Amino acid sequence: MGSYKEEEKTDQQPKWLWVNGPIIVGAGPSGLAVSACLKENGVPSLILERSDCIASLWQQKTYDRLKLHLPKQFCQLPLFGFPENFPKYPSKKLFISYLEDYAKHFGIVPKFKQSVKVAEFDHVSGFWKVETQDFLYLSKWLIVATGENAEPVIPEIQGIDKFKGAVLHTSVYKSGTEFNNQRVLVIGCGNSGMEVSLDLCRHNAIPHMVVRNSVHILPREMLGISTFSIAMALLKWLPIRVVDKLLLLVANLTLGSTDKLGLRRPKTGPLELKNATGKTPVLDVGALSQIRNGKIQIMHGVKEITKIGAKFIDGKEGEYDSIILATGYKSNVPSWLKGTDFFTEQGMPKTPFPNGWKGENGLYTVGFTRRGLLGTANDAKKIARDISDQWRKYKGFCKNF
Numbered sequence: 001m002g003s004y005k006e007e008e009k010t011d012q013q014p015k016w017l018w019v020n021g022p023i024i025v026g027a028g029p030s031g032l033a034v035s036a037c038l039k040e041n042g043v044p045s046l047i048l049e050r051s052d053c054i055a056s057l058w059q060q061k062t063y064d065r066l067k068l069h070l071p072k073q074f075c076q077l078p079l080f081g082f083p084e085n086f087p088k089y090p091s092k093k094l095f096i097s098y099l100e101d102y103a104k105h106f107g108i109v110p111k112f113k114q115s116v117k118v119a120e121f122d123h124v125s126g127f128w129k130v131e132t133q134d135f136l137y138l139s140k141w142l143i144v145a146t147g148e149n150a151e152p153v154i155p156e157i158q159g160i161d162k163f164k165g166a167v168l169h170t171s172v173y174k175s176g177t178e179f180n181n182q183r184v185l186v187i188g189c190g191n192s193g194m195e196v197s198l199d200l201c202r203h204n205a206i207p208h209m210v211v212r213n214s215v216h217i218l219p220r221e222m223l224g225i226s227t228f229s230i231a232m233a234l235l236k237w238l239p240i241r242v243v244d245k246l247l248l249l250v251a252n253l254t255l256g257s258t259d260k261l262g263l264r265r266p267k268t269g270p271l272e273l274k275n276a277t278g279k280t281p282v283l284d285v286g287a288l289s290q291i292r293n294g295k296i297q298i299m300h301g302v303k304e305i306t307k308i309g310a311k312f313i314d315g316k317e318g319e320y321d322s323i324i325l326a327t328g329y330k331s332n333v334p335s336w337l338k339g340t341d342f343f344t345e346q347g348m349p350k351t352p353f354p355n356g357w358k359g360e361n362g363l364y365t366v367g368f369t370r371r372g373l374l375g376t377a378n379d380a381k382k383i384a385r386d387i388s389d390q391w392r393k394y395k396g397f398c399k400n401f
Protein backbone atom coordinates (compact mmCIF):
# COMPACT_ATOMS: atom_id res chain seq x y z
CA MET A 1 0.00 0.00 0.00
CA GLY A 2 1.08 3.63 0.28
CA SER A 3 4.69 4.01 1.20
CA TYR A 4 5.74 6.76 3.56
CA LYS A 5 8.93 8.45 4.67
CA GLU A 6 9.53 9.16 8.34
CA GLU A 7 11.26 12.20 9.77
CA GLU A 8 12.67 12.66 13.27
CA LYS A 9 10.34 13.59 16.11
CA THR A 10 11.05 16.63 18.25
CA ASP A 11 9.70 17.17 21.76
CA GLN A 12 7.19 19.79 20.62
CA GLN A 13 5.99 18.36 17.32
CA PRO A 14 4.63 14.95 16.35
CA LYS A 15 6.78 12.81 14.06
CA TRP A 16 5.78 13.51 10.45
CA LEU A 17 5.31 11.08 7.61
CA TRP A 18 5.15 11.90 3.92
CA VAL A 19 2.63 9.63 2.20
CA ASN A 20 3.23 8.51 -1.37
CA GLY A 21 -0.38 8.63 -2.60
CA PRO A 22 -3.71 9.71 -1.08
CA ILE A 23 -4.53 9.46 2.63
CA ILE A 24 -7.86 7.76 3.26
CA VAL A 25 -9.45 8.34 6.67
CA GLY A 26 -11.53 5.31 7.71
CA ALA A 27 -11.21 1.58 6.97
CA GLY A 28 -14.91 0.83 6.57
CA PRO A 29 -16.38 -0.46 3.30
CA SER A 30 -15.90 3.01 1.73
CA GLY A 31 -12.22 3.31 2.64
CA LEU A 32 -11.55 -0.23 1.39
CA ALA A 33 -13.47 0.35 -1.86
CA VAL A 34 -11.63 3.53 -2.77
CA SER A 35 -8.27 2.03 -1.85
CA ALA A 36 -8.97 -0.98 -4.11
CA CYS A 37 -10.07 1.20 -7.03
CA LEU A 38 -6.99 3.38 -6.64
CA LYS A 39 -4.77 0.32 -6.61
CA GLU A 40 -6.45 -0.96 -9.78
CA ASN A 41 -5.49 2.38 -11.37
CA GLY A 42 -1.88 2.07 -10.19
CA VAL A 43 -2.19 4.56 -7.32
CA PRO A 44 -0.96 3.57 -3.83
CA SER A 45 -2.80 4.91 -0.78
CA LEU A 46 -2.66 4.83 3.00
CA ILE A 47 -5.73 4.19 5.17
CA LEU A 48 -5.77 5.61 8.69
CA GLU A 49 -8.27 3.86 10.98
CA ARG A 50 -9.03 4.79 14.58
CA SER A 51 -10.01 1.28 15.69
CA ASP A 52 -8.00 -1.95 15.54
CA CYS A 53 -9.85 -3.62 12.66
CA ILE A 54 -11.46 -2.98 9.30
CA ALA A 55 -15.21 -2.27 9.17
CA SER A 56 -15.38 -1.40 12.85
CA LEU A 57 -19.03 -0.31 12.58
CA TRP A 58 -19.95 -3.82 11.46
CA GLN A 59 -17.54 -5.69 13.72
CA GLN A 60 -18.00 -3.73 16.93
CA LYS A 61 -21.19 -1.67 16.84
CA THR A 62 -23.92 -3.87 15.42
CA TYR A 63 -26.25 -6.47 16.90
CA ASP A 64 -25.83 -10.18 16.28
CA ARG A 65 -29.03 -10.72 14.30
CA LEU A 66 -28.21 -8.01 11.75
CA LYS A 67 -28.40 -8.91 8.08
CA LEU A 68 -27.85 -6.55 5.16
CA HIS A 69 -31.05 -4.59 4.74
CA LEU A 70 -30.72 -4.54 0.98
CA PRO A 71 -30.18 -7.49 -1.37
CA LYS A 72 -26.56 -8.42 -1.94
CA GLN A 73 -26.34 -7.10 -5.52
CA PHE A 74 -26.75 -3.56 -4.13
CA CYS A 75 -24.14 -3.98 -1.40
CA GLN A 76 -21.04 -5.37 -3.06
CA LEU A 77 -17.92 -3.28 -3.45
CA PRO A 78 -16.31 -2.60 -6.84
CA LEU A 79 -14.02 -5.08 -8.66
CA PHE A 80 -14.59 -8.05 -6.31
CA GLY A 81 -18.15 -9.21 -5.76
CA PHE A 82 -19.79 -11.44 -3.15
CA PRO A 83 -19.19 -15.19 -3.45
CA GLU A 84 -21.99 -16.82 -5.43
CA ASN A 85 -23.12 -18.98 -2.53
CA PHE A 86 -23.97 -15.98 -0.33
CA PRO A 87 -27.68 -15.70 0.49
CA LYS A 88 -29.77 -12.84 -0.87
CA TYR A 89 -29.42 -10.93 2.43
CA PRO A 90 -25.99 -11.84 3.88
CA SER A 91 -25.64 -11.90 7.66
CA LYS A 92 -23.30 -9.44 9.35
CA LYS A 93 -20.82 -12.30 9.86
CA LEU A 94 -20.78 -13.11 6.14
CA PHE A 95 -20.52 -9.45 5.22
CA ILE A 96 -17.50 -9.01 7.50
CA SER A 97 -15.84 -12.14 6.07
CA TYR A 98 -16.41 -10.68 2.58
CA LEU A 99 -14.78 -7.39 3.60
CA GLU A 100 -11.81 -9.23 5.10
CA ASP A 101 -11.37 -11.19 1.86
CA TYR A 102 -11.74 -7.95 -0.08
CA ALA A 103 -8.90 -6.30 1.87
CA LYS A 104 -6.74 -9.41 1.48
CA HIS A 105 -7.44 -9.66 -2.25
CA PHE A 106 -6.21 -6.10 -2.87
CA GLY A 107 -3.42 -6.28 -0.27
CA ILE A 108 -4.98 -3.45 1.73
CA VAL A 109 -3.30 -3.04 5.13
CA PRO A 110 -4.66 0.01 6.98
CA LYS A 111 -2.70 1.72 9.72
CA PHE A 112 -4.84 0.92 12.77
CA LYS A 113 -5.25 2.85 16.03
CA GLN A 114 -4.68 6.10 14.19
CA SER A 115 -7.50 8.44 15.16
CA VAL A 116 -7.45 11.56 13.00
CA LYS A 117 -7.73 14.57 15.30
CA VAL A 118 -7.18 17.36 12.76
CA ALA A 119 -6.81 17.50 9.00
CA GLU A 120 -6.18 20.77 7.20
CA PHE A 121 -4.90 21.87 3.80
CA ASP A 122 -1.69 23.88 3.97
CA HIS A 123 -1.90 26.48 1.19
CA VAL A 124 1.83 27.25 1.42
CA SER A 125 3.14 23.73 0.83
CA GLY A 126 0.12 22.48 -1.16
CA PHE A 127 -0.18 19.41 1.12
CA TRP A 128 -2.87 18.09 3.45
CA LYS A 129 -1.65 17.84 7.03
CA VAL A 130 -3.39 14.99 8.81
CA GLU A 131 -2.70 14.66 12.49
CA THR A 132 -3.32 11.60 14.64
CA GLN A 133 -2.27 11.02 18.26
CA ASP A 134 1.10 9.67 16.99
CA PHE A 135 1.99 11.27 13.67
CA LEU A 136 1.54 14.16 11.29
CA TYR A 137 0.89 12.70 7.83
CA LEU A 138 1.36 14.74 4.66
CA SER A 139 -0.24 14.08 1.28
CA LYS A 140 -1.47 15.84 -1.85
CA TRP A 141 -4.87 14.14 -1.48
CA LEU A 142 -7.25 13.55 1.40
CA ILE A 143 -10.16 11.11 1.07
CA VAL A 144 -12.78 11.31 3.81
CA ALA A 145 -14.24 7.82 4.42
CA THR A 146 -15.32 8.13 8.04
CA GLY A 147 -18.96 7.34 7.23
CA GLU A 148 -22.39 8.80 7.84
CA ASN A 149 -22.57 6.71 11.03
CA ALA A 150 -19.32 7.59 12.79
CA GLU A 151 -20.78 8.47 16.21
CA PRO A 152 -23.95 7.43 18.03
CA VAL A 153 -26.58 10.13 18.53
CA ILE A 154 -27.38 10.34 22.25
CA PRO A 155 -30.34 12.68 22.75
CA GLU A 156 -30.87 14.69 25.91
CA ILE A 157 -33.94 13.28 27.62
CA GLN A 158 -35.19 14.87 30.79
CA GLY A 159 -34.46 12.75 33.87
CA ILE A 160 -32.45 10.04 32.10
CA ASP A 161 -29.54 10.41 34.54
CA LYS A 162 -31.89 9.44 37.40
CA PHE A 163 -32.90 6.11 35.83
CA LYS A 164 -31.75 3.17 37.97
CA GLY A 165 -31.52 0.54 35.23
CA ALA A 166 -29.17 0.20 32.27
CA VAL A 167 -29.24 2.80 29.48
CA LEU A 168 -27.48 1.82 26.27
CA HIS A 169 -27.30 2.85 22.62
CA THR A 170 -27.99 0.25 19.92
CA SER A 171 -24.29 0.54 18.98
CA VAL A 172 -23.49 -1.54 22.10
CA TYR A 173 -26.55 -3.84 21.94
CA LYS A 174 -25.59 -7.34 20.84
CA SER A 175 -28.58 -9.58 21.57
CA GLY A 176 -31.69 -9.89 23.70
CA THR A 177 -30.21 -12.73 25.79
CA GLU A 178 -29.28 -10.40 28.62
CA PHE A 179 -32.76 -8.82 28.65
CA ASN A 180 -34.71 -12.04 29.22
CA ASN A 181 -38.02 -11.27 31.02
CA GLN A 182 -37.12 -7.59 31.28
CA ARG A 183 -39.39 -4.68 30.43
CA VAL A 184 -37.35 -2.65 27.97
CA LEU A 185 -38.06 0.83 26.64
CA VAL A 186 -36.70 1.18 23.09
CA ILE A 187 -36.48 4.83 22.11
CA GLY A 188 -36.63 5.23 18.31
CA CYS A 189 -38.47 3.40 15.55
CA GLY A 190 -36.08 3.29 12.59
CA ASN A 191 -34.65 0.04 11.24
CA SER A 192 -32.50 -0.43 14.38
CA GLY A 193 -35.38 0.28 16.82
CA MET A 194 -37.65 -2.16 14.99
CA GLU A 195 -35.04 -4.92 14.73
CA VAL A 196 -33.87 -4.59 18.32
CA SER A 197 -37.51 -4.71 19.51
CA LEU A 198 -38.04 -7.84 17.42
CA ASP A 199 -34.88 -9.41 18.84
CA LEU A 200 -36.05 -8.59 22.37
CA CYS A 201 -39.38 -10.36 21.69
CA ARG A 202 -37.49 -13.43 20.51
CA HIS A 203 -35.63 -13.48 23.83
CA ASN A 204 -38.78 -13.23 25.95
CA ALA A 205 -38.29 -9.60 26.87
CA ILE A 206 -41.17 -7.10 26.82
CA PRO A 207 -40.24 -4.20 24.53
CA HIS A 208 -42.13 -0.90 24.46
CA MET A 209 -41.04 1.12 21.44
CA VAL A 210 -41.26 4.92 21.48
CA VAL A 211 -42.49 6.44 18.23
CA ARG A 212 -42.18 10.22 18.31
CA ASN A 213 -42.40 11.07 14.62
CA SER A 214 -44.10 9.66 11.58
CA VAL A 215 -42.42 6.69 9.86
CA HIS A 216 -42.66 4.84 6.56
CA ILE A 217 -42.70 1.07 6.87
CA LEU A 218 -42.41 -0.95 3.69
CA PRO A 219 -42.32 -4.73 3.24
CA ARG A 220 -38.74 -5.88 2.57
CA GLU A 221 -40.09 -7.74 -0.45
CA MET A 222 -43.12 -7.42 -2.69
CA LEU A 223 -44.21 -10.63 -4.49
CA GLY A 224 -40.83 -12.20 -3.76
CA ILE A 225 -38.85 -9.29 -5.25
CA SER A 226 -37.00 -6.88 -2.99
CA THR A 227 -38.80 -3.57 -2.58
CA PHE A 228 -35.51 -1.77 -3.17
CA SER A 229 -35.01 -3.52 -6.55
CA ILE A 230 -38.56 -2.67 -7.56
CA ALA A 231 -38.07 0.98 -6.60
CA MET A 232 -34.77 1.17 -8.52
CA ALA A 233 -36.34 -0.36 -11.64
CA LEU A 234 -39.43 1.88 -11.54
CA LEU A 235 -37.34 5.02 -11.04
CA LYS A 236 -35.77 4.46 -14.46
CA TRP A 237 -39.15 5.04 -16.09
CA LEU A 238 -41.35 6.98 -13.71
CA PRO A 239 -41.12 10.17 -11.63
CA ILE A 240 -40.28 9.65 -7.95
CA ARG A 241 -43.75 10.72 -6.74
CA VAL A 242 -45.45 8.13 -8.92
CA VAL A 243 -43.04 5.43 -7.69
CA ASP A 244 -43.77 6.45 -4.10
CA LYS A 245 -47.52 6.16 -4.74
CA LEU A 246 -47.10 2.67 -6.19
CA LEU A 247 -44.88 1.54 -3.31
CA LEU A 248 -47.37 2.83 -0.75
CA LEU A 249 -50.26 1.19 -2.56
CA VAL A 250 -48.58 -2.23 -2.42
CA ALA A 251 -47.34 -1.60 1.15
CA ASN A 252 -50.90 -0.84 2.30
CA LEU A 253 -52.23 -3.94 0.55
CA THR A 254 -49.62 -6.26 2.06
CA LEU A 255 -49.04 -4.70 5.50
CA GLY A 256 -52.43 -3.05 6.08
CA SER A 257 -52.72 0.41 7.57
CA THR A 258 -49.73 1.13 9.80
CA ASP A 259 -51.49 4.29 11.05
CA LYS A 260 -53.95 2.06 12.90
CA LEU A 261 -51.02 0.54 14.83
CA GLY A 262 -49.85 3.97 15.96
CA LEU A 263 -47.24 4.28 13.22
CA ARG A 264 -48.30 7.37 11.27
CA ARG A 265 -46.96 7.65 7.74
CA PRO A 266 -45.27 10.94 6.74
CA LYS A 267 -47.12 13.05 4.14
CA THR A 268 -44.11 12.90 1.82
CA GLY A 269 -43.51 9.55 0.11
CA PRO A 270 -40.68 7.23 1.24
CA LEU A 271 -38.23 7.83 -1.61
CA GLU A 272 -38.86 11.56 -1.82
CA LEU A 273 -38.38 11.83 1.95
CA LYS A 274 -35.14 9.84 1.77
CA ASN A 275 -33.83 12.18 -0.94
CA ALA A 276 -34.84 15.31 0.92
CA THR A 277 -33.83 14.40 4.47
CA GLY A 278 -31.83 11.16 4.35
CA LYS A 279 -34.50 9.45 6.50
CA THR A 280 -34.52 5.78 5.47
CA PRO A 281 -37.86 3.92 5.33
CA VAL A 282 -38.09 0.91 7.62
CA LEU A 283 -37.96 -2.39 5.74
CA ASP A 284 -40.05 -4.75 7.81
CA VAL A 285 -38.44 -8.07 8.73
CA GLY A 286 -41.08 -9.19 11.23
CA ALA A 287 -41.48 -6.42 13.83
CA LEU A 288 -44.81 -5.31 12.41
CA SER A 289 -46.55 -8.61 13.15
CA GLN A 290 -45.24 -8.43 16.75
CA ILE A 291 -46.68 -4.91 17.02
CA ARG A 292 -49.97 -6.20 15.65
CA ASN A 293 -50.14 -9.04 18.20
CA GLY A 294 -49.18 -6.70 21.04
CA LYS A 295 -45.78 -8.20 21.83
CA ILE A 296 -44.17 -4.89 20.90
CA GLN A 297 -46.11 -2.03 22.48
CA ILE A 298 -46.05 1.39 20.82
CA MET A 299 -45.60 4.43 23.09
CA HIS A 300 -45.92 8.03 21.93
CA GLY A 301 -43.10 10.40 22.85
CA VAL A 302 -41.22 10.37 26.16
CA LYS A 303 -41.94 13.34 28.38
CA GLU A 304 -39.57 12.39 31.15
CA ILE A 305 -37.56 9.45 32.44
CA THR A 306 -37.99 8.66 36.11
CA LYS A 307 -35.97 6.50 38.53
CA ILE A 308 -37.99 3.43 37.60
CA GLY A 309 -39.43 4.12 34.17
CA ALA A 310 -40.91 6.79 31.95
CA LYS A 311 -43.75 9.28 31.67
CA PHE A 312 -45.11 9.77 28.16
CA ILE A 313 -46.59 12.83 26.44
CA ASP A 314 -50.08 11.28 26.35
CA GLY A 315 -50.09 10.97 30.16
CA LYS A 316 -49.29 7.24 30.29
CA GLU A 317 -46.54 5.93 32.61
CA GLY A 318 -44.52 2.73 32.53
CA GLU A 319 -41.92 0.90 34.62
CA TYR A 320 -38.84 -0.42 32.86
CA ASP A 321 -35.72 -2.40 33.68
CA SER A 322 -33.61 -1.04 30.82
CA ILE A 323 -33.64 1.66 28.17
CA ILE A 324 -32.20 1.20 24.67
CA LEU A 325 -31.54 4.29 22.59
CA ALA A 326 -32.22 3.45 18.94
CA THR A 327 -31.55 7.07 18.10
CA GLY A 328 -29.19 6.62 15.17
CA TYR A 329 -25.77 7.88 14.22
CA LYS A 330 -24.10 10.99 12.86
CA SER A 331 -21.03 11.96 10.87
CA ASN A 332 -18.01 13.25 12.83
CA VAL A 333 -16.27 15.16 10.01
CA PRO A 334 -16.74 18.69 11.46
CA SER A 335 -14.86 17.62 14.61
CA TRP A 336 -11.60 16.97 12.73
CA LEU A 337 -11.66 18.43 9.19
CA LYS A 338 -10.72 22.09 9.41
CA GLY A 339 -10.27 25.07 7.07
CA THR A 340 -12.88 24.00 4.49
CA ASP A 341 -16.56 24.79 4.12
CA PHE A 342 -17.21 21.75 1.97
CA PHE A 343 -19.24 20.02 4.72
CA THR A 344 -22.42 21.10 6.53
CA GLU A 345 -22.52 21.37 10.33
CA GLN A 346 -24.00 17.86 10.28
CA GLY A 347 -20.90 16.56 8.50
CA MET A 348 -22.43 15.90 5.09
CA PRO A 349 -21.16 17.42 1.79
CA LYS A 350 -22.94 20.69 1.01
CA THR A 351 -22.97 19.93 -2.72
CA PRO A 352 -25.93 17.67 -3.36
CA PHE A 353 -25.70 14.18 -4.84
CA PRO A 354 -24.23 13.19 -7.30
CA ASN A 355 -21.56 15.91 -7.03
CA GLY A 356 -20.57 15.70 -3.37
CA TRP A 357 -17.60 13.39 -3.92
CA LYS A 358 -15.05 16.04 -4.86
CA GLY A 359 -13.97 19.20 -3.07
CA GLU A 360 -11.06 21.57 -3.58
CA ASN A 361 -7.31 21.08 -3.23
CA GLY A 362 -7.38 17.30 -3.52
CA LEU A 363 -10.25 16.72 -1.06
CA TYR A 364 -12.61 13.81 -1.76
CA THR A 365 -15.47 12.08 0.05
CA VAL A 366 -16.68 8.51 -0.29
CA GLY A 367 -19.80 7.07 1.32
CA PHE A 368 -21.67 10.33 2.03
CA THR A 369 -24.49 10.01 -0.51
CA ARG A 370 -27.18 8.57 1.81
CA ARG A 371 -27.35 5.74 -0.69
CA GLY A 372 -25.59 3.06 1.32
CA LEU A 373 -23.02 0.79 -0.25
CA LEU A 374 -24.32 1.45 -3.76
CA GLY A 375 -23.35 5.10 -3.31
CA THR A 376 -19.97 4.03 -1.92
CA ALA A 377 -19.16 1.93 -5.00
CA ASN A 378 -19.99 4.82 -7.37
CA ASP A 379 -17.95 7.36 -5.38
CA ALA A 380 -14.94 5.05 -5.16
CA LYS A 381 -14.76 4.52 -8.93
CA LYS A 382 -15.10 8.25 -9.69
CA ILE A 383 -12.44 9.23 -7.15
CA ALA A 384 -9.96 6.63 -8.42
CA ARG A 385 -10.37 7.82 -12.02
CA ASP A 386 -9.93 11.44 -10.99
CA ILE A 387 -6.86 10.91 -8.81
CA SER A 388 -5.17 8.50 -11.21
CA ASP A 389 -5.10 11.23 -13.91
CA GLN A 390 -3.43 13.61 -11.46
CA TRP A 391 -1.16 10.85 -10.19
CA ARG A 392 0.33 10.18 -13.61
CA LYS A 393 1.07 13.89 -14.12
CA TYR A 394 2.44 14.17 -10.59
CA LYS A 395 4.76 11.15 -11.02
CA GLY A 396 5.97 12.56 -14.35
CA PHE A 397 6.68 15.89 -12.68
CA CYS A 398 8.56 14.22 -9.78
CA LYS A 399 10.69 12.19 -12.25
CA ASN A 400 11.75 15.30 -14.18
CA PHE A 401 12.41 17.27 -11.05
Ligand SMILES: Cc1cc2nc3c(=O)[nH]c(=O)nc-3n(C[C@H](O)[C@H](O)[C@H](O)COP(=O)(O)OP(=O)(O)OC[C@H]3O[C@@H](n4cnc5c(N)ncnc54)[C@H](O)[C@@H]3O)c2cc1C
Pocket residue numbers: 025026027028029030031048049050051054055056057058062066067068069070074075114115116117145146147148149150192332336366367368371372373374376
Ligand atom coordinates in the same frame (compact mmCIF):
# COMPACT_ATOMS: atom_id res chain seq x y z
C1 LIG B 1 -27.27 -1.29 11.59
C2 LIG B 1 -26.88 -0.84 10.22
C3 LIG B 1 -27.23 -1.60 9.09
C4 LIG B 1 -26.90 -1.18 7.79
N1 LIG B 1 -27.25 -1.95 6.70
C5 LIG B 1 -26.92 -1.53 5.45
C6 LIG B 1 -27.26 -2.32 4.27
O1 LIG B 1 -27.86 -3.37 4.35
N2 LIG B 1 -26.90 -1.86 3.05
C7 LIG B 1 -26.22 -0.68 2.89
O2 LIG B 1 -25.92 -0.31 1.77
N3 LIG B 1 -25.89 0.07 3.99
C8 LIG B 1 -26.22 -0.32 5.23
N4 LIG B 1 -25.90 0.45 6.34
C9 LIG B 1 -25.23 1.72 6.15
C10 LIG B 1 -23.75 1.46 6.46
O3 LIG B 1 -23.33 2.37 7.42
C11 LIG B 1 -22.91 1.60 5.26
O4 LIG B 1 -23.42 0.93 4.19
C12 LIG B 1 -21.43 1.24 5.46
O5 LIG B 1 -21.02 0.73 6.71
C13 LIG B 1 -20.77 2.56 5.24
O6 LIG B 1 -19.42 2.33 5.15
P1 LIG B 1 -18.42 3.52 5.41
O7 LIG B 1 -17.06 2.94 5.20
O8 LIG B 1 -18.82 4.72 4.62
O9 LIG B 1 -18.63 3.91 6.93
P2 LIG B 1 -18.32 3.04 8.23
O10 LIG B 1 -18.67 1.62 8.00
O11 LIG B 1 -18.96 3.76 9.35
O12 LIG B 1 -16.72 3.14 8.36
C14 LIG B 1 -16.07 4.34 8.72
C15 LIG B 1 -14.75 4.01 9.43
O13 LIG B 1 -14.10 5.25 9.73
C16 LIG B 1 -13.48 5.15 11.00
N5 LIG B 1 -13.32 6.51 11.54
C17 LIG B 1 -14.28 7.38 11.92
N6 LIG B 1 -13.72 8.52 12.37
C18 LIG B 1 -12.38 8.39 12.28
C19 LIG B 1 -11.28 9.24 12.58
N7 LIG B 1 -11.44 10.48 13.05
N8 LIG B 1 -10.02 8.75 12.36
C20 LIG B 1 -9.82 7.51 11.86
N9 LIG B 1 -10.85 6.65 11.56
C21 LIG B 1 -12.11 7.09 11.76
C22 LIG B 1 -14.47 4.31 11.80
O14 LIG B 1 -13.84 3.71 12.91
C23 LIG B 1 -14.95 3.30 10.75
O15 LIG B 1 -14.17 2.12 10.77
C24 LIG B 1 -26.20 0.03 7.63
C25 LIG B 1 -25.83 0.79 8.77
C26 LIG B 1 -26.16 0.36 10.04
C27 LIG B 1 -25.77 1.21 11.23
